[in-house]
Amino acid sequence: MNRRGFLKLLTSLLGLSALGAFLYPLFRYLTPGAATASAKPLTIPQSELPLDAVKDLLVKGTPAIIIHTKDKGYIALSRVCTHLGCLVNYDKARQIFICPCHSGTFDLEGNVISGPPPRPLPRYAVKVADGNIVIG
């Protein structure tokens, strides 16, 4: 292979990899269902969450928390603050969620108590079936 042929081959390979680098994200953007279609509801055994227990989870890739309360049963909420997206922390003693970024607070059901968050924390549907807690 002469120098001209080598440069043509090299240019073609670089062009193909640049095209692939452009087309792959475009394909992923245009077919989001393919990535989420396999997302099943999250299931955890009831035995893992006794009364007053708290568990951090990932629900469809979003940090979340589930709490087993005496009065309200299972409550599953997103931990992503509705203000600017920081992760809220659960204060078990006060039974509230506190955002570390701007001190927004939420009650046990995710409703805003104080601070800048404009909306409640998103809540996930929870049901119990066959000894399992099904979330989302």
Ligand code: FES
């Ligand atoms: S990000 Fe939570 S209060 Fe601002």
